[in-house]
Structures are given as structure tokens and as C-alpha cells.
Amino acid sequence: MNGEPAVLLQGDKKAGRALLFEPGRIGGVRLPNRVVMPSMTTRAADPDGFVTEGSLAYYRARAVGGVGLVTVEMASPEKAGRHRFNELGIYDDRFLPGLKRLAAAIHDAGAKAAIQLGHGGGHTRRDICGEDPVAPSAIPHPVFEGHLETIIPQEMSPARITECVSAFAAAFARAADAGFDAAEIHAAHGYLVSQFLCPAENRRDDDYGGSLENRARFALEIVRACKERRPEMALIFRLNGDDYFPAGMPAEEALQVSVWAAAAGADAIHVTGGHYRSQPSAAVMIPPMDMGYGPFLKFAKMIREAVPVPVIAVGRLGDPEVAARALEEGCADFVALGRPLLADPDWVAKVGSGKPIRTCLGCNTCVDEMRAGHPLHCLVNPTTGREQGYQDDGGPRNERIAVIGAGPAGLTYAGLAGTRNQVTLFERTPSAGGSFNRVSAAPLFQNVRPEAYSFAAFIRSLEEICDQSGVERRYGVNPLKDLAQLAGYDRIVVASGATYRWGLGGLVSGLLASGLLRKTPLRQLAESERFRHWFYYKARRRQESLLSTVRKLGVTVEVIGDAKSPGKSKEAIRNAFEAALGVSA
Ligand SMILES: Cc1cc2nc3c(=O)[nH]c(=O)nc-3n(C[C@H](O)[C@H](O)[C@H](O)COP(=O)(O)O)c2cc1C
Ligand code: SF4
Known part of the structure; x- marks a missing residue:
């Protein structure tokens, strides 16, 4: 393999x-x-x-x-x-x-x-x-x-x-x-x-x-x-x-x-x-x-x-x-x-x-969860198995929306909301993908070995969906450093992810880049359920100062994905769907 x-x-x-x-x-x-x-x-x-x-x-x-x-x-x-x-x-x-x-x-x-x-x-x-x-x-x-x-x-x-x-x-x-x-x-x-x-x-x-x-x-x-x-x-x-x-x-x-x-x-x-x-x-x-x-x-x-x-x-x-x-x-x-x-x-x-x-990642979350006793759902498409709940008749309409952050949640939201709103997607780095750009260096994604080609194809598909919906993609631009960029929007959607506590960000980046997380003994630790739970839910936190900056702008602010509550990508993407479609299924 x-x-x-x-x-x-x-x-x-x-x-x-x-x-x-x-x-x-x-x-x-x-x-x-x-x-x-x-x-x-x-x-x-x-x-x-x-x-x-x-x-x-x-x-x-x-x-x-x-x-x-x-x-x-x-x-x-x-x-x-x-x-x-x-x-x-x-x-x-x-x-x-x-x-x-x-x-x-x-x-x-x-x-x-x-x-x-x-x-x-x-x-x-x-x-x-x-x-x-x-x-x-x-x-x-x-x-x-x-x-x-x-x-x-x-x-x-x-x-x-x-x-x-x-x-x-x-x-x-x-x-x-x-x-x-x-x-x-x-x-x-x-x-x-x-x-x-x-x-x-x-x-x-x-x-x-x-x-x-x-x-x-x-x-x-x-x-x-x-x-x-x-x-x-x-x-x-x-x-x-x-x-x-x-x-x-x-x-x-x-x-x-x-x-x-x-x-x-x-x-x-x-x-x-x-x-x-x-x-x-x-x-x-x-x-x-x-x-x-x-x-x-x-x-x-x-x-x-x-x-x-x-x-x-x-x-x-x-x-x-x-x-x-x-x-x-x-x-x-x-x-x-x-x-x-x-x-x-x-x-x-x-x-x-x-x-x-919208491409399938091959992450097997659908089948792993189903075998564990849950109804069938998909990590990238939360409407699967909830077809009756997601009627796609809510969410903002005819608004000017700025989405901050082109990770999986921001891209997902922008692609969906773009069909009936005027959406600009800001990303401070030169390319989209957020955490999905680095995940292939981790030992596991859900329960499978992550592979860069699959995440790249997924991110590309979300960008294409955004383009199809008429979303303006602005990469290499950080509107939080120049708030004038956010003038004139009716709604600001913060999808900028979570931040690491205790200065762990540098350590995590270093470990991922070194490939050590895919080798023993760190691999065993990084694959353990307890460690992963701690990593996703406890080692990261919302970017409160960023949120308070945006809230001062006086327009509707919506926070989605890890920026709302640090967790796994499945929750972040579901949250993006629910915000864009105005449903809670
Ligand atoms: C959630 C789930 C349930 C499945 N259940 C069955 C099944 O009941 N019978 C079967 O022959 N294959 C089952 N499969 C296998 C699929 O039919 C298919 O062979 C497999 O997913 C590979 O195709 P794909 O890459 O297009 O998903 C299941 C697959 C998934 C993801
Ligand atoms: S959960 Fe969705 S993205 Fe992951 S393998 Fe199943 S169908 Fe594909």
C-alpha cells in the first residue's frame, strides 16, 4: 500500500x-x-x-x-x-x-x-x-x-x-x-x-x-x-x-x-x-x-x-x-x-x-463508524444519512460575505454559501488547505494512513466548487492585519482554525516536518486514542483575540469549524454545512 x-x-x-x-x-x-x-x-x-x-x-x-x-x-x-x-x-x-x-x-x-x-x-x-x-x-x-x-x-x-x-x-x-x-x-x-x-x-x-x-x-x-x-x-x-x-x-x-x-x-x-x-x-x-x-x-x-x-x-x-x-x-x-x-x-x-x-477522501470514517454501530455518515458530506434534515432552505441569502480562512471548513462554507451570496474567501497563506496540507505527515487520519494525494485532490475539488459558485478567492491576504479589507461585508465568517496552547505549535510543526511522528516510538503515542483526543480537543483553543477584533466591526459574525470549537475535521465540516445551509440536523 x-x-x-x-x-x-x-x-x-x-x-x-x-x-x-x-x-x-x-x-x-x-x-x-x-x-x-x-x-x-x-x-x-x-x-x-x-x-x-x-x-x-x-x-x-x-x-x-x-x-x-x-x-x-x-x-x-x-x-x-x-x-x-x-x-x-x-x-x-x-x-x-x-x-x-x-x-x-x-x-x-x-x-x-x-x-x-x-x-x-x-x-x-x-x-x-x-x-x-x-x-x-x-x-x-x-x-x-x-x-x-x-x-x-x-x-x-x-x-x-x-x-x-x-x-x-x-x-x-x-x-x-x-x-x-x-x-x-x-x-x-x-x-x-x-x-x-x-x-x-x-x-x-x-x-x-x-x-x-x-x-x-x-x-x-x-x-x-x-x-x-x-x-x-x-x-x-x-x-x-x-x-x-x-x-x-x-x-x-x-x-x-x-x-x-x-x-x-x-x-x-x-x-x-x-x-x-x-x-x-x-x-x-x-x-x-x-x-x-x-x-x-x-x-x-x-x-x-x-x-x-x-x-x-x-x-x-x-x-x-x-x-x-x-x-x-x-x-x-x-x-x-x-x-x-x-x-x-x-x-x-x-x-x-x-x-x-466533492471528492471522497478514502478516510473510511463512513464504514468504520457504521461498523461500530452508528448510522451511515460521511466526513466531507454531513447531509449523507441525514437527507431529510438537510433541506437546504436556510442560511444567508443575497449577502456580501467575507470568509476568513481557506481550510476545509472555510472552503466548504464558501462553496455552499457562494451559490446565493457574494462571497470572498481570504487566506493569509499563499494556498488553501489549512491543516489538510500537513496531515499526510501524521501517522493516522481517522483510522487510516493519510496520503497527500488524496487531501490535495479534496482541496482542489473544494476550490473548484468555490469557483463554480462564483466565490472570489484571495490568498496571501490577511484581512485581520488590514481591517479595511473587511469593510462593506454584511457577514464575516471566521474559519481560521484553532491555535495551540502552551506554545505547542512550533513543536507540532517540527515533529510533522521531521517525519518522526510516523516512526516508533512516537508513532505509537500519536496513534493512541487518548493522545489523539487530547491533541484535538485539549491541546488547542479558539483564537479569542482574533474573534474580539472581528466582533468590533459591528457586522454579523459567524464562527465555524475549529475556530468555534477545536475538534476533528468531521465536526468542522459539518459545522460549515450547517452555517451555510442554516440547518441543525
Ligand atoms: C459504509 C459502507 C458499507 C458497505 N456495505 C457493503 C455491503 O453491504 N455489501 C457489499 O458488497 N459491499 C459493501 N460495501 C463496499 C462497497 O460496496 C464498495 O465495494 C467499496 O466501498 C469500495 O468502493 P468505493 O471505493 O467506490 O467506495 C460497503 C462500503 C461502505 C463504505
Ligand atoms: S467518510 Fe466520506 S470521505 Fe471518508 S471515505 Fe467515507 S465517503 Fe469518503
């Missing part, structure tokens, strides 16, 4: 974005463009698994944003396979009314709708699903859902396997009855079907274990049973291009399973990667920024050359250039954008009309 872009895409040729907007086809379903939203667990369902107004608003926002196919999050075909609290239900007809509303909401917004059928297998617990978890073999499975607990699931008998295959087919038919255009069989990431495929987790010596042919039998029986039940319904088969650990399923086997799945009736192969047992960590399946752009493209390309059906690629493809190149270089027929659509639900519409997007 080194944060470099994927090898396949290192040429300097500019890709034609038009390819992203060509219609495509999966089975009998015609898609308006080549962008797919992959399955992402939201926890927006109610505790029993029923669709909520929150679920509808979340998916509607992505469909309105122009994505061709929305894949609704993992829903288990059996109660025993529910892998998270508040997981969406599809294992019984009583879920049909809600699922119908969900499919209709996606269709009404102009997208096609799919739903992922995924069974947790050994990767769940009795307290989550209410039944004894089942798996190909009774081996220990560490399960992190709110807390970590290792369980030993029941080994499935051949009769139990047949029952489960039937449950998949019934759920597939239920998805069709609900109005979905397609359903995706989740055979990746270490859940039940992937557990059968994975040599380390499948220790059976019957027809379902041992050789690859036997390990793939369960998956292929599911594909055939689903297609026999509803031949007209498109079926997408999602598998790992590689499990990323020595005893996992390797790429050559993934290639063979893909060929078999297509022959068994799959209408598309969706190639992801990573497993709960991956090395260096389970984070591989949702590649953090230090895996670079497009880490799974090599697997998608290899599989695409071998199967007669379309291939969907996924994994850090949110840079429009990277997404277009993935298609142009023949890695895939469709690109799936997960986190990029959390960061900016309008990605497709904006890229299609040449507008800038």
Missing part, C-alpha cells in the same frame, strides 16, 4: 468522459449510463428490517443524482444471515410493501434499481440475527458489530445448504415482485457464499468442499436456482478478485468462478476484493486512501477478458478521470462508485455537465 494510483492507469493520456455516459445493458435491463452505485449498508432500516422514510430519502438522493443503477444494500435471504442491527429485510413477504416503495422511489428519480442478497453466514452473531449462525465449517469467526466477539457457527448439513439455496431463490423472486430490475448475489468479502469459496473457511470434505469445483457449487446452485425461478430478472454476481490473504481465494480461482457464474446464468460479474481476514487488515475491502486509485481494476480486467457478460469494477474510482480510464482501458463495462456517492450524490449529473464534484 503506497497511495499511488493503480498501475493500469498511470499513463498521461486524458480519458474521454463520454464513455461514462453511454447507455449500457445488464441482462434485459437497459441502463442510461455506465455508473452503478454498489451495495452499502446504511442501518437506515428500522430494527425489524423495514424500509424507513430515511432509507427512501437516502436512495432517492443518489438516484436523482444521475447514477444509472442503484444497488440497495445487503439484505439477507434468511433471518439467520442478518449481519447487522437495522439490516434491511427481504427474507419474508412482510417486507414487500416497503421494498416496493423503495424500488419505486429509485425508479421515479430516473435510475434502475437492484438489491443485494447477502447472507452473513459465520460472520454474524445470535444477538444480531436471533438464530444460530451457520457456515460451511464450524471454525472461529471474529465478528465486529458494535463490539468484537468471536463465534463458532454451526456447520451446514447438505439439507441446510439446499434450504439456503431455496431461500436465495425466494428472495430473488421477492426482489422481482417488489419491482427491482436486478438482484446481486453477494459472494464477496467473507460472507456466506464467499466463505464457501474460501479455502481457509471451507474445511468440508463433501461435495461442497475441497476442490474449487466443490467450493463453488453452493454459489452456482444459487445462481441457477434464482434464474430458474425468475429468468427475466437480471442477476449480478459479486465476488472478490482476490481475498488478500494467503489461505484465501486467489485471483486465478476468482477468474474460474466468474466464468462458471456467467455460464450458470449471471448477467454481470461485479469484481471487488478483500475479506474480513485480509492482510494487512479487513479495510482492504473498502480500500482506504493508502491503496491508491483502482486497486481492484487488475482483477476486473482479467475477468472481463474471460467472461461473455458485462463486468462491473469498483474500488476508489471516484476521480472522474480514473473512472473514465477504467472503461477506456477495457477494465470494465461499468464502474461502481460507493463512497464517491456518499461524498457527492450528484457525482454523475455533475460530471456529465462539467461541474466539479
